[in-house]
Amino acid sequence: MDNIEKLFNNFLDCVKCLQEALNVSLGDALVETFDNLENNQIKVELGAPDKETVQKLSQKYANLHYDQLSPKIKIQIFTLLVLKAVNEDGLDVNQMPTPPAIATVIAMFMLKLLPKEKLIITDPAIGTGNLLFSVVRQLKNSNHSKADFELYGIDNDEEMLSFADIAAHLNKIDIEMFCQDGLTPWMFPSPDVVVSDLPVGYYPVDDNAANFATKSVKGHSLAHLLFIEQIIKNLRPAGYAFLLVPQTILSGKGGSDFMPWLSEKVFLRSIIELPDNAFQNKFNQRSILIFQNHGKDARNSEVFLTKLDSFKKEEDLIKLNVKLNEWYTKNIN
Structure with a gap:
């Protein structure tokens, strides 16, 4: 050190x-x-x-x-x-790099759930690129899909894209990036996979938000809800999304409206609550949300619900992997 x-x-x-x-x-x-x-x-x-x-x-x-x-x-x-x-x-706090431990958890699920073929992967709120590149690096190390990936990233901040460009170069990763609002039409092929640490907060462009079912009735809409809807619209049939989202949208008052809507649009695969001590206060608590788009041979399954107690103990990740294997064998394989 x-x-x-x-x-x-x-x-x-x-x-x-x-x-x-x-x-x-x-x-x-x-x-x-x-x-x-x-x-x-x-x-x-x-x-x-x-x-x-x-x-x-x-x-x-x-x-x-x-x-x-x-x-x-x-x-x-x-x-x-x-x-x-x-x-x-x-x-903005939304522009902080995503911790590597979260990428490790997401990569664990991606290795299990994604088909072993060439994949188009995108992050529509790429920021510094930390999450996407950490995940892709782990997929490549496991020779998933024979390490054959077509990558795209979107961000509306040029400085973030400059960070991501350097990070891609250091990781020896080829990616095409677009400086645009991720809630406007995407200018590349529909992805097989979306992985993203979604921006949390209010979306200021009310005229554009009006095009989304998840818009707010009054005032500005929540950007993270609009992003989830945008991802569903753009994902290929049976494509997967691995998203870091505010815990509030998955439970309690926030989830009572959103989760029934989401359950109709996609097949929920997993919700992983992250350790309490990973965030400075309870209002910043995040969870990993994994879902699969309708289409092809995709079908409903029992949702894998779990909570991680710690990122620091290796045995916790080992336990998670054991549970994942059991769930996968019973529900997906």
Whole structure:
């Protein structure tokens, strides 16, 4: 951990040096820093950064020994720096990278449920790309679908897409990304799979929300509900969605209206409540929602309901995998 902390601080020093020279946000400087390191060249536009800063950066970059670092370490450092940039630049909490442990749980279910064929996978709220790339990396490591994936991402924030672009490069993942509102028509083939950490909050474009059954009767509509409906509209028949959603929409007053509607539209497969201590307060509690679109040989099944007590204990994930196998054998296979 000491080595990671030292590396992090050395990288941060490079980013801050460039930030000061260009007078940009930490996030912009972070993207440019990794762009420079990956291309082994310091980008200069209209005389910025100046010659003195270029010399200073050249020495700082050399001290990083970037080419000798493993892809895993580069990804880890970049993710930590993105977290710092999101905090320091005052970006929305929805733009925070999704914790890797959540990607591990989702990948476990994807490996079990998805067909072993070429898959089109999309994230319509890709943000930094952390969730999608972590999941795809685990699928590739398991040689799922012979690691044959066609990937698409959507986000309406250019800075997030810049983060995702660097992250894709570090992960050696090919993806086509679109800067647009994810609740407007998608400009790529219907996906077999959607995986997303859905943005939580109110959607400001009332005229567009009016096109959705899940719109609010009064005031702004809830973006996460609209996104689920948009995903269902765009998923291929029998396609799967693996979504991180607010727990409030699945139970209590929030779920009493939404869940009956959802149960008519898709086949619910699983709801996994995440550990209480994974979130700062109960209002931020999230669950993983997994469903399959109607079509082909898709049929109804018993819903796999469970709660994870911890991300930190390996035995909890092992227990989850055992339960998943039992449920799958009984209901899906």
